[in-house]
Amino acid sequence: MTNLPKYIAILGISFAATMTAPQSIEAQQNNATLGEISTHLKSVGTMSASFTQTDRRGQSLSGTLLLKRPGKIRFEYQKGVPLLIVADGSSLNMIDYEVNQVQRWPIKNSPLSALLDPNQDLSKYGKLQPTSNPNVVSVQVKDPKRPEFGMITMIFLRKAGAPGGLTLDSWVALDSQNNRTTIRLKNVKFNTAISDSSFRWTDPRPKKRR
Template sequence: MPALAPLAAAPPAAEGPVTNDLDLAVGALRAVTTMQADFQQTDRNGQRVAGKLTIKRPGKIRFQYQPGVPLLIVGDGKALTLVDYEVKQVQRWPIRNSPLGALLDPTRDVKRYGTLQPTSDPSVVSLEVRDRGHPEYGVITLIFQRRASAPGGLELVGWVSLDSQNRRTTIRLANQRYGMDIADDAFRYTDPRPANRR
C-alpha cells in the first residue's frame, strides 16, 4: 500500500490540472457504491488500532475494530454512532456534523468545500474539505492514489481528520475492494446499555 504522502510546500499547480484533479476526486467518491478495506487508525497520541472498514453509499459506514478493542462506529445514513462496549455507552451525532460528512453525506457538496493540497508525489491527490461557515464540523483531508482500476481512476488510501476539538485522527487503508453486495444489517449495532436506561 502506498504511504500517505507528506504535504509539500510547493506552489499549487496550474488551474487546469487542479480543476481536473478536483473533479476526479469528487467523481471517485461518487463512483464508489460499496467498498471494504483494512484500516489502521492512529490517534493524536500515536496509539494505533486496526480493523475492517465497510462503506455503502449513500451515508453508511462501519468501523469494525480488531478483537480486544471494545469500540464500534457505524453510520446508518443519517447519524454516526460510537458504541463503547466496555463502559456500555452510546454516542450519536448527525453525519453532516462530522468530518466524515465529506465522505458520506450525499448532500455535502465536496467540490464547493474542497481544496486541493499540493503533494510531493504526482501520483497522489490530497483534498482538504472544510465548511468555513461551520468550523464545528471539523476538517478532513482525503488522500487518493491514482489507480486506473479504482472507481473514478483514484483510490482512497486514507484520510486525516480534525474534529471540532482539534483532535487529529489518521486512517490508512489497504486491500480496498469494491462493488460487493452489503446488507443494510451491516450498519446496525447491539446496544450495550440496560434497556431501562436507553
C-alpha cells in the first residue's frame, strides 16, 4: 500500500466533511466494525495456522503458515511442492527450488500488507462487505490509487477469547491480472513465540564467481 503521509490532505478533507455532515447510522456501524478489525490486527503479534490454498482453476495446495508482525510471513507448502513464500520484513519473496529462481516484491506493493502492517489504516483502505451471518465479518482492502497492487478480502469470525474478539478464517487475494487465490485457515493460534529465524530462507540461485 502507498505510504500514508501522501494522504494527509485527503485525511484533512475527510475530517472536515465528517464534522459538517453527521454520519449515517450505517456508516457509524461500519466504522465500528472496521475499528474492531483494526483492534484485532493490532492485538496480533504472531499467528500460526495450517492453510489450504486454492487458485482460480480450483487446484489446491496445503501447508503451514507463520506470521510475525510487522512484515513477516512464511508459507511452507506440503511435501513434494518445491515452493516457499517468505516475507522477511522488507520484501515478499517467492522461492522456486525446482528451477532455482527467486521473485521479489516490496511488501507494500502486495495486498498482504493489510495483514503484515500494524499501521494499516483500514478506515481509508477498507470497505466492509455484506454477509448473511452476523458472526462473520468481511472487509475488502485495496488502494484505489494503486490498482496494480491488487486487493485482498479478509473474512473474520467472531470468537470469544480471540484477540479483539475476532479470528481470521480466510482471505481472497486478487492481483492486477485478476488471478484469484483463496487461503483458508485451520488450527489458528495467536501470540505464541515465533523466532525471526523462521523467516530466513536459502537462496537457490548459483553464486556469481568473482
